[in-house]
Amino acid sequence: MEDTRSRPPSLLALPSYLASHVARIGHLLLVDALAEHDLRLPHFAVLTGLSDFGPLAQHDLADRLGLNRSHLVGYLDMVEQRGLIRRERDPDDRRRQCVALTAAGMELQQRLQQPAQDSQREFLDVLTESERSMLMKLLGRVLRADGG
Template identity: 70%
Template sequence: MSPDGIRPPTLLALPSYLASHLAQIGRRVLADALAERGLRLPHFAVLTGLADFGPLAQHDLADRLGLNRSHLVGYLDEVERRGLVGRERDPGDRRRQRVTLTDDGRALAGELLTLAQRSQREFLGVLSEDERATLVELMRRVVNADDVARSRLVG
């Protein structure tokens, strides 16, 4: 049976169905690569989020990453035990915890980014570099449009 005959053609015509399966494949490949370092996807998200944005209030980090605030605490506990992040009282609001990368966390975030990029190239290996760039740009536009729409509802 050809690969096209495995899944129902009606579903293969739905972008949301394809995007969901593409996400599952990409998530699996990245999760496997991170597991070799003893990390999970939320740990990677925390480290790269802090590398991109700098120190953040704990609740702001959860919101930017799309993580449940109470779940974030557990992820932070794990990476803090490994010496990758530190938490301190936010000088602007003593009621808040501010999360920062340590030097080891910053170094690991850079290594993980390289690992993640390699895993993504592998899982999208059937596409050319230009096709991968186009795919990423199109997906980013959809995500950005959703972010704008959601911010209007909240703000």
């Protein structure tokens, strides 16, 4: 773990500075866990979003994940090539693509839940369960206030 004494105290007093560096630690652990399955975080986000919400219009999936719509196409191409999702024309609006998990995509997403949770628990193990719960509530509140 890094020695935070070498960091400027004025920066350590900024919540956004702290949050970005804590997020980087958790992000690296999650990325490593996903890499074992030849996936990147956006691919996992796609599988998880579709698992949580069910089939969605492609643009709606991008918006719900907070991803650039044009970037989403590349992520979808990769997971579709692996047989994890399928894209079909929306019967109500032929201009739209609908995205859904395949059985293989659902199975992989479910298998990835434990390694994802473990990676997050690993970097937050300095906190008690109660503290982790409070942190999640507070972060969720900030995210919801921003419309997320």
